[in-house]
Amino acid sequence: MSLARAPLIALAVLAALLLAGLPLVASGYVLALAIGMLNFTILATAWALFSGPTHYISLASAAFFGIGAYTAAMMAESVPWPLVLVAATLAGFAVALVVGLSTLRLSGVYFVIFTFGLTELIRQLVTWYEVNVAGTVGRYLFLGMPQSTIYWQLLALAVAVLVIGWLIGRSRLGLAARVIGADEVVARHSGIDTTRTKIVLFAISSAIMALAGAIMAPRWTYIDPAIAFNSMISFQVVIMALLGGAGALFGPLLGAVPLVLLFEVLQANFPNAYSILLGAVFILIVYGLPRGVIGLIEDWRPAASRSVAMLPSRAPRDPNVLTISDLKKSFGGLSAVDSVSFDVRPGEIIGLVGPNGSGKTSVLNLISGALKPDAGQIFYLGRPINGANPETIARLGVARTFQLVRVLPSMSVVENVIPGFAFRARHVTGAAAHEEALALLARVGLEHRAAVPASELTYIDQKRLELARALALEPKLLLLDEWLAGLNPTELEEGIALIQSLRFDGLSIIMVEHVMDAIHALCDRCVVMNAGRVIAHGTPRLALAEPEVVRAYLGEDDA
């Protein structure tokens, strides 16, 4: 792989060197155009670092660019230039942290709304500060920095951004971001700390934008908040990233270069209708090229990851894998889980059965951290996990499947499995993860479909894939939510044999199931629930024969 890359890397280095020579030969106009291209390449690439994989649309590029530019305008007179650049980067990073901490815990819409008005908000705050505290309306910036110096700084930053993007794409951070973009719930249950991933990426991306703003600042001799915080920039950055394709590293570059030229032509020839034409170009891109130019060229490729140090796992003391006592959860007035207690011993398969709406899936959600219990205790391998995050619980070795299958449709089958390896406690990455993923796929009978997108699998195969993804976490406890539902008799037999084989590997399993044959064939014990409470408990034959159980399933008359 690295052998095939060598000419590419050589080519990139050569290109950078050639570009570095440009100011020696180019006219002032060409150099100004090149500065515009570099600036937007940096901004659009930085934008795509975060928004590309996660699909969280940021409309605040201008805010961070402006923070950088204005920081430079305020400090450049009194502080050496390198320090100015550091301060601008830190300012962008800090503001992004605040924005991220308040909005990125929540769904994407809040983030979009927040960023939509952020530029205007910061512009108003800076204006207010300048008028009321500093007693001015703008700043003069007499650095006399030549265009070529600005150009070289931008070129260096552009190269740095592409390298950073490349490194992130190969790292666990990049993989985490892509899984978040595909399905955030799956991400958390694969052991990914989604909030931290989003905040870190957003802050890195914003800091780069602020740095670009600071480098560009000396191009204006006078800066006021309206110049620095120009919302048109946010707009242009998004168009460029989308045109090129936000999912690939070089996508934004492919968008920025032609669009800077196009905007230049438009601005020169139709200064009045500029905004209208820009909007029209934007809409054309959204409709015509939803995945950008790069989407036309290729699908984005599976990411290899670098290996990271292993974490030690702690030894269990409690003989039970899971002990649940007096667990309670209610939704409004409805008591979904009411004083539920049971335990799971090593290697045991527990059937969690009961009529629809009896609280079985809620119990699984409480164990896996998707819901927080109102009261009660959950001990996993002797340590309390009630109230912990889904990602923490997943990393400890509790894996689950979903009643309504959730695969990551845009990613290939094998890529669906890799996150489990990459984010579990004893994580494996890179080629090793790929190989292990293929082995797991073979185990569930999907090895021949490893390269196809998960969305193309049949329903049954998607269920198999979910199981493989869960197993990739190397769980000690597996939660199966109606995994056998909807299988035909042959598939059911295979499925039962597969689950049986997992038990021989030492896994403990809790299965919510309606398929009685499977329960009788597999389960050591059954926990029967009705209306949130446990109404029977014991071997399947005894528990399912209890009068109360028959009554719950079939009604009063048949009891």
Place this chain on the structure above:
Amino acid sequence: MLLLDILISGLVLGGMYALISMGLTLQYGVARIMNLAYGEFLVGAAFLAFWLYSSIGISPLAGLILAVPLAFLANWAIYRWLLTPLVRRAKSRGQLEVDSILATFGLLFIVQGIALVLFGGQYYSYGYLSVPVSILGTTLALNRVIAFIFAGLIGVGLYLALTRTRTGTAIRAIAVNPTAASLVAIDVRTASAFAFALGGAMVAAGGVLVSMFLTFNASMGVVFTMKALIVVIVGGVGNVLGALVVGLALGVIETGVTRLVDPGLTLAVTYALFMIVLLVRPQGLFGSAVR
């Protein structure tokens, strides 16, 4: 006396926010379109009212009769031609959200660009019914009072239409769950288009009323979109009553900040409010918790 002053002026301004936000909650809560160009239609209607009044002498209140149906048609057309392809193409609600955000973001610049070409960047206002009246000792311009009354009438009318008519019930059903609504024979696509168009008509009404007493310019739409979005989120998405209450409250808070602190900090206060609600109750003050 100052407090009463702030309260009354604030409620009048808040009435406008409530009206605008009720329209947005129809577009976002029912038609599931996050419309970033929403405020541009407010500005468009304001310019229309200004033009009617200053060049032909038609009063803004009569202008409502022209602006509201026009905006309804324009928004219906936008939904039908611009957004329906996105609704069809979207595989999930999340994808529709992303696509509609991007498409309406482009639309924002087109509408704003047209307004800039026609009217330039300067501020506009016109003096219609700017005679002082006294309410509970607070002096207000008559145009503000009339705008408030009209906003109240339109808001109450919408509320009754949503709760008392078949179409209204269908719209509320879609707001809760479009899939389930289609299972009980509600034509989701037609009703969504209707809700989107109705939302556009509401914001145009808001624009005409606002133009009677506020100065405005071609690039002010974004701020109104922003405030309406915040009111809708804080009030609970799809909740008309929530939008009403939070809209009124925002008006009072903003007026308070303008009078007591600094007019330059109103947006900051709006944002602070938004952040606090997000931290404490992310589903909105009047929204129901998602299981």
